[in-house]
Amino acid sequence: MNQLLQSILEKTRESVEQTTHLIVERIETLLHEPxxxxxxxxxxxxxxxxxxxxxxxxxxxxxxxxxxxxxxxxxxxxxxxxxxxxxxxxxxxxxxxxxxxxxxxxxxxxxxxxxxxxxxxxxxxx
Known part of the structure; x- marks a missing residue:
């Protein structure tokens, strides 16, 4: 059970990191458009x-x-x-x-x- 929660927590962290990275990338693109x-x-x-x-x-x-x-x-x-x-x-x-x-x-x-x-x-x- 503990290992299952650990796995879910790790996948959630990865997902949040990916989403954060994509959002930051999009904001930087918008700020640099003429x-x-x-x-x-x-x-x-x-x-x-x-x-x-x-x-x-x-x-x-x-x-x-x-x-x-x-x-x-x-x-x-x-x-x-x-x-x-x-x-x-x-x-x-x-x-x-x-x-x-x-x-x-x-x-x-x-x-x-x-x-x-x-x-x-x-x-x-x-």
Whole structure:
């Protein structure tokens, strides 16, 4: 009986150690994945040398429109304000689907919140 309990205790220890190791490994992976905020992505699009740019002055407000094509992806950015400091919309698309979207009128996401993007997007902006 004592040997049976000893065996169960040993297997439990091994299981806990393995689980702990896997959890620590996953946390380290998550901490080392690159993250970007909407503001950082917008700055990347606005300052990239291949970005096309246009602006309009409507109803006393300056609107700025940016479009950047990198390989098979299109980054589209709309901002407003005297310096284009307010992000209205940021879209990242490819030929078949929308990879990322941000609309200022939706309160789902703050422009300063760090995001994990897909590997496809990370490769393009790094």
């Amino acid at each position: 993250t970007f905020s909407v503001e950082e992505l917008a700055s990347f699009v606005a300052s990239h040398p291949n970005t096309s740019f246009s602006q309009k002055f409507l109803l006393g407000i300056h609107y700025y429109f940016y479009e950047l094509k990198l390989n098979n992806m299109v980054f589209y950015l709309e901002t407003k304000g005297t310096n284009g400091s307010y992000i209205l919309e940021l879209l990242i698309t490819n030929e078949t689907k929308t990879l990322f979207q941000f609309y200022s009128y939706e309160n789902k996401l703050k422009p300063t919140k760090p995001l994990k993007l897909s590997e496809t997007i990370n490769r393009e902006i790094n």
